[in-house]
Amino acid sequence: MSKRRAWVFTLGTEVVRGIVVNTNAAFLGRRLSQLGFTVEGTISLVDDKELASRFLKYILSEYEPELIVTTGGLGPTHDDITLEVVAEALSKPLVLNNEALEMLKEKLASRGYELTKERVKMAYMPEGASPIPNPVGTAPGALIRHGRTTIVCLPGVPREMEEMWAYVENIIRGSTEVFMAEGSFVSVGVPEAALAPVLKRVYEAYSSTYIKSHPRGYELSNPVVEIYVSVTSTSDTSARALVKEICGKLVEEVVKLGGSIREFRC
Amino acid sequence: MSKRRAWVFTLGTEVVRGIVVNTNAAFLGRRLSQLGFTVEGTISLVDDKELASRFLKYILSEYEPELIVTTGGLGPTHDDITLEVVAEALSKPLVLNNEALEMLKEKLASRGYELTKERVKMAYMPEGASPIPNPVGTAPGALIRHGRTTIVCLPGVPREMEEMWAYVENIIRGSTEVFMAEGSFVSVGVPEAALAPVLKRVYEAYSSTYIKSHPRGYELSNPVVEIYVSVTSTSDTSARALVKEICGKLVEEVVKLGGSIREFRC
Numbered sequence: 118m119s120k121r122r123a124w125v126f127t128l129g130t131e132v133v134r135g136i137v138v139n140t141n142a143a144f145l146g147r148r149l150s151q152l153g154f155t156v157e158g159t160i161s162l163v164d165d166k167e168l169a170s171r172f173l174k175y176i177l178s179e180y181e182p183e184l185i186v187t188t189g190g191l192g193p194t195h196d197d198i199t200l201e202v203v204a205e206a207l208s209k210p211l212v213l214n215n216e217a218l219e220m221l222k223e224k225l226a227s228r229g230y231e232l233t234k235e236r237v238k239m240a241y242m243p244e245g246a247s248p249i250p251n252p253v254g255t256a257p258g259a260l261i262r263h264g265r266t267t268i269v270c271l272p273g274v275p276r277e278m279e280e281m282w283a284y285v286e287n288i289i290r291g292s293t294e295v296f297m298a299e300g301s302f303v304s305v306g307v308p309e310a311a312l313a314p315v316l317k318r319v320y321e322a323y324s325s326t327y328i329k330s331h332p333r334g335y336e337l338s339n340p341v342v343e344i345y346v347s348v349t350s351t352s353d354t355s356a357r358a359l360v361k362e363i364c365g366k367l368v369e370e371v372v373k374l375g376g377s378i379r380e381f382r383c
Numbered sequence: 384m385s386k387r388r389a390w391v392f393t394l395g396t397e398v399v400r401g402i403v404v405n406t407n408a409a410f411l412g413r414r415l416s417q418l419g420f421t422v423e424g425t426i427s428l429v430d431d432k433e434l435a436s437r438f439l440k441y442i443l444s445e446y447e448p449e450l451i452v453t454t455g456g457l458g459p460t461h462d463d464i465t466l467e468v469v470a471e472a473l474s475k476p477l478v479l480n481n482e483a484l485e486m487l488k489e490k491l492a493s494r495g496y497e498l499t500k501e502r503v504k505m506a507y508m509p510e511g512a513s514p515i516p517n518p519v520g521t522a523p524g525a526l527i528r529h530g531r532t533t534i535v536c537l538p539g540v541p542r543e544m545e546e547m548w549a550y551v552e553n554i555i556r557g558s559t560e561v562f563m564a565e566g567s568f569v570s571v572g573v574p575e576a577a578l579a580p581v582l583k584r585v586y587e588a589y590s591s592t593y594i595k596s597h598p599r600g601y602e603l604s605n606p607v608v609e610i611y612v613s614v615t616s617t618s619d620t621s622a623r624a625l626v627k628e629i630c631g632k633l634v635e636e637v638v639k640l641g642g643s644i645r646e647f648r649c
Contacts, residue, residue, distance in 0.1 A: 157399070158399060160427075193579045194578070309460065
């Protein structure tokens with residue numbers, strides 16, 4: 118399977134400063150992985166147009182990912198600058214998008230609001246963008262094609278972002294469907310450092326596999342380590358079978374090292 | 384006040400894929416802001432040595448921040464590569480750090496473990512690094528000076544990272560103490576787009592201030608918007624006074640627009 122590489126951008130000083138925990142990045146990282154994308158990085162930046170556009174330009178030229186998803190910064194306030202940032206990074210003009218304007222007018226009319234200057238701002242998009250309908254909030258999203266990269270801009274409010282993601286998923290889904298299966302179990306009594314060579318050996322024996330240990334502390338001085346396994350494959354059945362097989366091998370090794378197993382979910 | 388700029392790096396495929404929500408980045412973003420740092424970005428990258436070191440090098444040369452804090456990737460397993468990544472980005476050799484080795488030996492002895500190859504790995508650090516004691520887990524952290532930038536590497540397990548942060552804070556705290564005060568309230572009945580020009584006006588009238596609106600949805604078709612204010616200043620009293628003053632001005636304007644106020648915490 119060839120790699121479909123993706124990056125996630127969050128624009129929002131409140132996220133960078135930790136006023137808000139970035140659950141959007143986790144949501145998108147997870148959904149993109151399930152769709153078969155290799156997410157290489159998730160980046161949160163302050164609401165600074167120059168800094169953010171320079172950064173986006175760097176990711177575009179240096180990594181040329183198939184997909185970039187941005188969240189945040191589509192609203193009417195002074196610090197909502199994502200579409201300006203994208204336009205700047207792509208050297209495209211920011212223009213009034215008629216389709217987005219129609220979406221906006223319809224949404225405002227249904228709520229009895231006027232089309233003020235601050236609201237019209239939400240319909241300005243990089244030239245050539247396709248607006249994405251927002252069934253929950255006011256600001257439409259945007260989808261922009263640029264060379265090999267598709268850029269999808271979604272709002273920062275999680276309810277809005279998640280609703281709109283369903284629409285986006287249908288557009289970006291590849292021609293070959295990819296399935297991800299997961300499993301995990303907890304090992305008690307073997308230190309993480311002793312598990313390390315085992316995990317490495319199994320990891321290297323399988324492709325399209327991800328194995329990770331998470332130390333969970335100690336119980337009566339016994340180290341407790343969670344082991345997580347995920348596999349991507351072109352069939353759901355084969356992905357699940359492979360997870361079972363890998364978990365089986367790992368459990369065997371952990372038991373050999375004197376560990377006991379619990380919370381087995383493979 | 385001159386800007387002390389900082390970036391936060393998280394190394395971990397599990398974070399990028401959304402298996403784990405990045406609460407470490409939020410913790411650090413918050414604490415660094417409270418210490419008077421301007422956090423410009425928080426970046427999570429997959430456990431890929433080449434990709435991560437190239438990225439770190441870019442941030443160092445392009446932004447020259449005063450501080451970079453990394454979390455994750457200090458443990459004994461095959462994908463714990465942070466110190467290699469930092470060494471590579473700084474073009475420094477990765478060497479056995481004797482002080483770190485002593486910390487490690489002591490920790491292992493207290494738990495009755497041997498010093499295996501996988502465990503010794505945790506004492507290899509970029510040349511010139513100072514190890515940071517880990518009172519909770521096994522892997523020491525590292526502090527590296529490079530030109531104008533200090534790089535602090537902490538583990539990914541939140542309990543360990545947070546404990547070690549207290550030690551780091553004493554080292555990176557500036558000579559002039561900086562205080563941050565915060566306030567927030569909820570406006571009901573005024574749409575976010577109508578609040579936008581008000582927030583902008585007040586924001587522009589004050590320096591060292593951050594004002595942000597968060598739409599919270601609707602109640603009986605009335606828009607509910609949370610407004611957050613923070614101020615940094617060289618005195619705690621003046622920071623708090625300024626938050627009160629700004630909140631007061633904002634409330635006045637919201638009421639003029641026909642809104643009502645609740646959950647006032649300024």
